[in-house]
Amino acid sequence: GQNIDQPTEMTATEGAIVQINCTYQTSGFNGLFWYQQHAGEAPTFLSYNVLDGLEEKGRFSSFLSRSKGYSYLLLKELQMKDSASYLCAVERGNAGNMLTFGGGTRLMVKP
Amino acid sequence: EAQVTQNPRYLITVTGKKLTVTCSQNMNHEYMSWYRQDPGLGLRQIYYSMNVEVTDKGDVPEGYKVSRKEKRNFPLILESPSPNQTSLYFCASSLAGGGEQYFGPGTRLTVT
Numbered sequence: 001g002q003n004i005d006q007p008t009e010m011t012a013t014e015g016a017i018v019q020i021n022c023t024y025q026t027s028g029f030n031g032l033f034w035y036q037q038h039a040g041e042a043p044t045f046l047s048y049n050v051l052d053g054l055e056e057k058g059r060f061s062s063f064l065s066r067s068k069g070y071s072y073l074l075l076k077e078l079q080m081k082d083s084a085s086y087l088c089a090v091e092r093g094n095a096g097n098m099l100t101f102g103g104g105t106r107l108m109v110k111p
Numbered sequence: 112e113a114q115v116t117q118n119p120r121y122l123i124t125v126t127g128k129k130l131t132v133t134c135s136q137n138m139n140h141e142y143m144s145w146y147r148q149d150p151g152l153g154l155r156q157i158y159y160s161m162n163v164e165v166t167d168k169g170d171v172p173e174g175y176k177v178s179r180k181e182k183r184n185f186p187l188i189l190e191s192p193s194p195n196q197t198s199l200y201f202c203a204s205s206l207a208g209g210g211e212q213y214f215g216p217g218t219r220l221t222v223t
Contacts, residue, residue: 002170030209033212041216041217042201042214042215042217043154043201043212043214044214045211048211087153089154091209097142097159097161097167097209098156098169098170099144099156099212100156100170101146101153101154102153
């Protein structure tokens with residue numbers, strides 16, 4: 001089976017830095033996505049990692065270690081609007097056609 | 112505006128009454144997929160399609176059917192809905208398999 005683990009909830013303070021971890025054990029691995037989902041809305045794309053290392057995009061960075069089955073999403077200079085769920089998803093399949101999501105991490109940013 | 116649309120957005124139905132949820136994208140994407148989202152279980156892939164007339168099962172296909180007769184449309188069919196199919200459903204599309212997926216707004220289905 002496929003197993004992707006993330007913390008269920010996290011709380012952080014506005015202006016701070018938070019790291020959301022994701023560990024995975026899946027049959028097949030092509031890459032790893034992070035999506036953001038605000039309550040009542042559709043998920044939106046944040047990042048995609050294929051190779052080991054850190055990918056930086058503005059206030060958001062994502063890290064991948066394929067050998068350890070581990071990724072994290074780093075959010076800097078937290079803003080209230082960052083309160084949302086963050087979904088880790090493993091892409092697998094011969095053509096990247098299958099996507100398996102973790103349960104998501106609900107982040108609450110407090111003033 | 113580039114978008115994925117789903118209809119209906121909300122639906123309450125009874126057990127056994129066939130229903131179809133439509134999904135359409137205007138980005139000429141080859142890849143489309145259906146997910147259901149349940150509390151504590153996250154998003155789970157139901158079916159996906161790599162192109163017209165090419166569909167395959169995701170992780171939770173039981174009780175669902177799909178078709179891809181046109182590139183832009185990918186309807187989800189529940190032939191005989193049951194209460195355990197009460198869920199929030201998302202359709203998504205991407206340029207190709209393995210690309211960033213664009214999600215529709217979601218369809219909240221309740222089966223009584």
